[in-house]
Amino acid sequence: MVNGSDYVIRLKTGKVDAVIPFLSETLREKVFFSEEYAAIEGEGWRGGLTERAGTEGGFTTALTLDSAPAILGAAFGKNAGVFYISGTRDMYRQVFRLCSVDDAPRFFLHEQKGAEEKVYPECFCKAFELRVERGGAVMARLDIEGNEKAERRVIESLKKSIGYAERFKERGVDYFINKEKYNSIYRFVMSCDKNNGCKTSVLIYRYLNIAFEPPDFIENLTLQANLFRDIYEPGQHGKFALTLKDLRLLSDDTEVCAADAVIGGLRYSVCGAVYADAFNSEE
Numbered sequence: 001m002v003n004g005s006d007y008v009i010r011l012k013t014g015k016v017d018a019v020i021p022f023l024s025e026t027l028r029e030k031v032f033f034s035e036e037y038a039a040i041e042g043e044g045w046r047g048g049l050t051e052r053a054g055t056e057g058g059f060t061t062a063l064t065l066d067s068a069p070a071i072l073g074a075a076f077g078k079n080a081g082v083f084y085i086s087g088t089r090d091m092y093r094q095v096f097r098l099c100s101v102d103d104a105p106r107f108f109l110h111e112q113k114g115a116e117e118k119v120y121p122e123c124f125c126k127a128f129e130l131r132v133e134r135g136g137a138v139m140a141r142l143d144i145e146g147n148e149k150a151e152r153r154v155i156e157s158l159k160k161s162i163g164y165a166e167r168f169k170e171r172g173v174d175y176f177i178n179k180e181k182y183n184s185i186y187r188f189v190m191s192c193d194k195n196n197g198c199k200t201s202v203l204i205y206r207y208l209n210i211a212f213e214p215p216d217f218i219e220n221l222t223l224q225a226n227l228f229r230d231i232y233e234p235g236q237h238g239k240f241a242l243t244l245k246d247l248r249l250l251s252d253d254t255e256v257c258a259a260d261a262v263i264g265g266l267r268y269s270v271c272g273a274v275y276a277d278a279f280n281s282e283e
Helices: 068-076
Strands: 007-013 016-020 022-025 028-036 047-062 079-085 091-097 107-113 116-133 138-146 151-154 173-177 180-182 185-193 199-207 217-226 239-252 263-270 274-280
Touching: 007 068, 016 068, 068 079, 068 091, 068 116, 068 138, 068 239, 068 274, 173 185, 185 263, 199 239
Parallel strands: none
Antiparallel strands: 007 016, 007 107, 022 047, 028 047, 047 138, 079 091, 091 274, 107 116, 116 138, 116 151, 116 185, 173 180, 173 217, 185 199, 199 263, 217 239, 239 263, 239 274
Protein backbone atom coordinates (compact mmCIF):
# COMPACT_ATOMS: atom_id res chain seq x y z
CA MET A 1 0.00 0.00 0.00
CA VAL A 2 1.49 3.34 -1.08
CA ASN A 3 -0.02 6.66 -0.01
CA GLY A 4 -3.30 4.90 0.77
CA SER A 5 -3.76 3.53 -2.76
CA ASP A 6 -3.97 -0.06 -3.92
CA TYR A 7 -0.62 -0.16 -5.66
CA VAL A 8 1.80 -3.08 -5.35
CA ILE A 9 4.96 -4.11 -7.22
CA ARG A 10 5.97 -7.77 -7.14
CA LEU A 11 9.24 -9.22 -8.37
CA LYS A 12 9.16 -12.79 -9.66
CA THR A 13 11.99 -15.01 -10.79
CA GLY A 14 11.95 -18.79 -10.63
CA LYS A 15 10.35 -19.71 -7.31
CA VAL A 16 10.82 -16.22 -5.82
CA ASP A 17 7.71 -14.04 -5.54
CA ALA A 18 8.46 -10.99 -3.38
CA VAL A 19 6.51 -7.78 -2.80
CA ILE A 20 8.76 -4.73 -3.15
CA PRO A 21 8.08 -1.94 -0.61
CA PHE A 22 9.21 0.77 -3.02
CA LEU A 23 9.52 4.46 -2.17
CA SER A 24 9.39 5.71 -5.76
CA GLU A 25 9.08 4.11 -9.19
CA THR A 26 9.33 5.15 -12.83
CA LEU A 27 8.42 1.90 -14.60
CA ARG A 28 7.08 2.63 -18.06
CA GLU A 29 6.55 0.93 -21.40
CA LYS A 30 9.12 1.86 -24.02
CA VAL A 31 7.66 3.15 -27.27
CA PHE A 32 9.36 2.65 -30.62
CA PHE A 33 8.43 5.23 -33.25
CA SER A 34 8.82 4.45 -36.95
CA GLU A 35 8.56 7.65 -38.95
CA GLU A 36 8.24 8.48 -42.60
CA TYR A 37 9.74 11.80 -43.57
CA ALA A 38 7.70 14.29 -45.54
CA ALA A 39 8.26 14.69 -49.25
CA ILE A 40 10.09 17.74 -50.49
CA GLU A 41 7.06 18.74 -52.53
CA GLY A 42 3.48 18.76 -51.32
CA GLU A 43 1.84 19.70 -48.02
CA GLY A 44 4.73 18.49 -45.86
CA TRP A 45 2.85 15.91 -43.80
CA ARG A 46 4.94 13.30 -42.04
CA GLY A 47 3.66 9.85 -41.14
CA GLY A 48 4.65 7.41 -38.42
CA LEU A 49 3.72 4.36 -36.37
CA THR A 50 4.19 3.69 -32.68
CA GLU A 51 4.87 0.26 -31.22
CA ARG A 52 5.26 -0.95 -27.65
CA ALA A 53 8.88 -2.05 -27.37
CA GLY A 54 9.53 -3.21 -23.79
CA THR A 55 10.23 -1.77 -20.35
CA GLU A 56 12.27 1.13 -18.98
CA GLY A 57 12.60 3.03 -15.71
CA GLY A 58 13.23 1.65 -12.27
CA PHE A 59 12.44 1.94 -8.58
CA THR A 60 13.97 2.95 -5.25
CA THR A 61 13.35 0.79 -2.21
CA ALA A 62 14.47 0.19 1.35
CA LEU A 63 15.85 -3.29 1.97
CA THR A 64 13.74 -5.37 4.34
CA LEU A 65 14.07 -8.88 5.70
CA ASP A 66 11.56 -10.21 3.17
CA SER A 67 12.61 -8.24 0.09
CA ALA A 68 16.42 -8.18 0.44
CA PRO A 69 17.08 -11.59 -1.21
CA ALA A 70 14.84 -10.78 -4.19
CA ILE A 71 16.19 -7.23 -4.67
CA LEU A 72 19.81 -8.28 -4.33
CA GLY A 73 19.14 -11.18 -6.68
CA ALA A 74 17.72 -8.86 -9.33
CA ALA A 75 20.52 -6.30 -8.87
CA PHE A 76 23.36 -8.82 -8.89
CA GLY A 77 21.86 -10.95 -11.66
CA LYS A 78 20.61 -13.96 -9.68
CA ASN A 79 23.85 -15.78 -10.36
CA ALA A 80 23.47 -17.42 -6.99
CA GLY A 81 24.20 -20.49 -4.95
CA VAL A 82 22.06 -21.68 -2.02
CA PHE A 83 23.73 -23.45 0.89
CA TYR A 84 22.13 -25.16 3.87
CA ILE A 85 23.49 -24.08 7.26
CA SER A 86 23.53 -26.83 9.85
CA GLY A 87 22.41 -26.13 13.40
CA THR A 88 20.27 -23.13 12.50
CA ARG A 89 16.72 -24.56 12.32
CA ASP A 90 16.78 -25.11 8.56
CA MET A 91 18.32 -21.79 7.59
CA TYR A 92 19.74 -21.18 4.12
CA ARG A 93 22.52 -18.93 2.91
CA GLN A 94 22.23 -17.54 -0.62
CA VAL A 95 25.21 -15.96 -2.37
CA PHE A 96 24.64 -13.53 -5.27
CA ARG A 97 27.66 -12.89 -7.49
CA LEU A 98 27.70 -9.82 -9.68
CA CYS A 99 27.27 -10.50 -13.40
CA SER A 100 26.86 -8.24 -16.43
CA VAL A 101 23.60 -7.62 -18.29
CA ASP A 102 24.46 -10.16 -20.98
CA ASP A 103 24.89 -12.93 -18.40
CA ALA A 104 22.04 -11.98 -16.08
CA PRO A 105 18.89 -14.16 -15.96
CA ARG A 106 15.67 -12.22 -16.52
CA PHE A 107 12.87 -11.57 -14.04
CA PHE A 108 9.25 -10.41 -14.13
CA LEU A 109 7.80 -7.28 -12.54
CA HIS A 110 4.07 -7.25 -11.73
CA GLU A 111 2.55 -3.80 -11.23
CA GLN A 112 -0.85 -4.11 -9.54
CA LYS A 113 -3.22 -1.14 -9.35
CA GLY A 114 -6.67 -1.92 -8.04
CA ALA A 115 -8.16 -4.67 -10.20
CA GLU A 116 -5.61 -4.29 -13.01
CA GLU A 117 -2.21 -5.92 -13.25
CA LYS A 118 0.52 -4.98 -15.73
CA VAL A 119 3.26 -7.53 -16.24
CA TYR A 120 6.70 -6.43 -17.44
CA PRO A 121 8.39 -9.63 -18.70
CA GLU A 122 12.04 -10.45 -19.36
CA CYS A 123 13.40 -7.54 -17.31
CA PHE A 124 17.00 -7.07 -16.27
CA CYS A 125 18.88 -4.63 -14.05
CA LYS A 126 21.25 -2.50 -16.13
CA ALA A 127 22.55 -0.39 -13.21
CA PHE A 128 21.99 -0.08 -9.49
CA GLU A 129 23.06 1.82 -6.42
CA LEU A 130 23.23 0.77 -2.76
CA ARG A 131 23.26 3.64 -0.26
CA VAL A 132 23.67 3.73 3.53
CA GLU A 133 23.09 7.11 5.19
CA ARG A 134 23.80 7.97 8.82
CA GLY A 135 20.53 7.58 10.74
CA GLY A 136 18.61 6.21 7.73
CA ALA A 137 17.57 2.95 6.13
CA VAL A 138 19.66 0.88 3.73
CA MET A 139 18.43 1.97 0.29
CA ALA A 140 18.72 0.44 -3.16
CA ARG A 141 17.94 1.97 -6.55
CA LEU A 142 17.56 -0.30 -9.58
CA ASP A 143 17.50 0.85 -13.21
CA ILE A 144 15.35 -1.63 -15.13
CA GLU A 145 15.11 -2.41 -18.81
CA GLY A 146 13.31 -5.07 -20.84
CA ASN A 147 12.77 -5.86 -24.51
CA GLU A 148 9.42 -7.67 -24.36
CA LYS A 149 5.98 -6.05 -24.53
CA ALA A 150 4.11 -5.56 -21.28
CA GLU A 151 0.88 -7.46 -20.72
CA ARG A 152 -2.28 -6.18 -19.05
CA ARG A 153 -4.72 -8.41 -17.22
CA VAL A 154 -7.59 -8.20 -14.75
CA ILE A 155 -7.03 -9.74 -11.31
CA GLU A 156 -9.59 -10.86 -8.74
CA SER A 157 -7.81 -9.58 -5.67
CA LEU A 158 -4.75 -7.50 -4.87
CA LYS A 159 -1.87 -9.22 -3.15
CA LYS A 160 -1.48 -6.95 -0.13
CA SER A 161 1.35 -8.66 1.67
CA ILE A 162 3.33 -5.52 1.02
CA GLY A 163 6.25 -6.65 3.11
CA TYR A 164 5.96 -4.83 6.40
CA ALA A 165 9.04 -6.70 7.58
CA GLU A 166 11.75 -4.82 9.39
CA ARG A 167 13.99 -2.53 7.42
CA PHE A 168 17.75 -2.78 7.56
CA LYS A 169 19.00 0.48 9.04
CA GLU A 170 22.34 2.24 9.35
CA ARG A 171 22.53 1.63 13.08
CA GLY A 172 22.77 -2.10 12.37
CA VAL A 173 25.51 -1.80 9.74
CA ASP A 174 29.13 -2.72 10.50
CA TYR A 175 32.08 -2.06 8.18
CA PHE A 176 35.22 -4.16 8.01
CA ILE A 177 38.25 -2.92 6.05
CA ASN A 178 40.90 -5.60 5.56
CA LYS A 179 39.11 -7.57 8.33
CA GLU A 180 39.47 -4.69 10.80
CA LYS A 181 36.27 -3.07 12.09
CA TYR A 182 35.89 0.57 11.07
CA ASN A 183 33.46 2.78 13.04
CA SER A 184 33.83 6.21 11.44
CA ILE A 185 31.92 5.87 8.14
CA TYR A 186 29.19 8.50 7.78
CA ARG A 187 27.86 7.53 4.36
CA PHE A 188 28.48 4.60 2.00
CA VAL A 189 27.45 4.52 -1.68
CA MET A 190 28.14 1.67 -4.10
CA SER A 191 27.27 2.24 -7.77
CA CYS A 192 27.36 -0.34 -10.53
CA ASP A 193 26.89 0.02 -14.28
CA LYS A 194 26.40 -3.38 -15.90
CA ASN A 195 26.41 -2.37 -19.57
CA ASN A 196 29.43 -3.73 -21.49
CA GLY A 197 30.65 -5.55 -18.41
CA CYS A 198 30.45 -4.45 -14.77
CA LYS A 199 31.93 -1.13 -13.69
CA THR A 200 31.65 -0.70 -9.92
CA SER A 201 32.70 2.23 -7.75
CA VAL A 202 32.41 3.04 -4.06
CA LEU A 203 32.14 6.40 -2.31
CA ILE A 204 33.00 6.40 1.40
CA TYR A 205 32.36 9.45 3.56
CA ARG A 206 34.28 9.20 6.84
CA TYR A 207 35.14 11.37 9.82
CA LEU A 208 38.67 12.73 9.78
CA ASN A 209 41.14 12.82 12.67
CA ILE A 210 40.72 9.19 13.61
CA ALA A 211 43.26 6.55 14.52
CA PHE A 212 42.63 4.33 11.48
CA GLU A 213 42.43 5.89 8.01
CA PRO A 214 41.28 3.81 5.00
CA PRO A 215 44.31 2.94 2.85
CA ASP A 216 44.73 3.75 -0.83
CA PHE A 217 44.34 0.05 -1.63
CA ILE A 218 41.69 -2.00 0.20
CA GLU A 219 42.04 -5.71 -0.27
CA ASN A 220 38.71 -6.58 1.34
CA LEU A 221 35.75 -4.37 2.30
CA THR A 222 32.72 -5.96 3.96
CA LEU A 223 29.43 -4.26 4.82
CA GLN A 224 27.34 -6.33 7.22
CA ALA A 225 23.73 -5.36 8.03
CA ASN A 226 21.93 -6.98 10.96
CA LEU A 227 18.51 -6.94 12.60
CA PHE A 228 18.54 -7.06 16.37
CA ARG A 229 15.30 -8.74 17.43
CA ASP A 230 15.63 -11.97 19.39
CA ILE A 231 13.52 -13.97 16.92
CA TYR A 232 16.41 -14.19 14.43
CA GLU A 233 19.10 -16.82 14.52
CA PRO A 234 22.37 -15.27 15.74
CA GLY A 235 24.58 -14.39 12.77
CA GLN A 236 22.29 -15.93 10.16
CA HIS A 237 18.60 -15.13 9.64
CA GLY A 238 17.98 -11.37 9.76
CA LYS A 239 21.22 -10.42 8.03
CA PHE A 240 22.81 -9.64 4.70
CA ALA A 241 26.43 -8.90 3.87
CA LEU A 242 28.15 -7.18 0.96
CA THR A 243 31.78 -8.02 0.11
CA LEU A 244 34.03 -6.09 -2.28
CA LYS A 245 37.56 -7.09 -3.29
CA ASP A 246 40.55 -5.01 -4.43
CA LEU A 247 39.45 -1.38 -4.11
CA ARG A 248 41.84 1.26 -5.49
CA LEU A 249 41.61 4.93 -4.53
CA LEU A 250 40.62 7.25 -7.39
CA SER A 251 40.23 10.58 -5.61
CA ASP A 252 39.99 12.23 -2.21
CA ASP A 253 37.02 14.64 -2.19
CA THR A 254 37.60 15.93 1.34
CA GLU A 255 36.78 19.60 1.91
CA VAL A 256 39.11 20.74 4.71
CA CYS A 257 37.77 24.32 5.03
CA ALA A 258 35.11 23.57 7.65
CA ALA A 259 34.48 24.88 11.16
CA ASP A 260 32.83 21.69 12.45
CA ALA A 261 33.88 18.06 12.25
CA VAL A 262 35.25 17.29 8.80
CA ILE A 263 33.46 14.57 6.81
CA GLY A 264 35.56 13.64 3.80
CA GLY A 265 34.73 11.50 0.79
CA LEU A 266 37.00 8.84 -0.70
CA ARG A 267 36.17 7.48 -4.15
CA TYR A 268 37.33 3.95 -4.99
CA SER A 269 37.20 1.80 -8.11
CA VAL A 270 36.38 -1.85 -7.43
CA CYS A 271 38.81 -3.99 -9.40
CA GLY A 272 37.96 -7.38 -7.92
CA ALA A 273 34.91 -9.51 -7.20
CA VAL A 274 31.69 -8.21 -5.66
CA TYR A 275 29.09 -10.47 -4.05
CA ALA A 276 26.32 -10.34 -1.48
CA ASP A 277 25.17 -12.91 1.09
CA ALA A 278 21.44 -12.97 1.92
CA PHE A 279 20.16 -15.11 4.76
CA ASN A 280 16.57 -16.33 4.87
CA SER A 281 14.52 -19.20 6.26
CA GLU A 282 13.28 -20.65 2.99
CA GLU A 283 15.02 -22.64 0.31
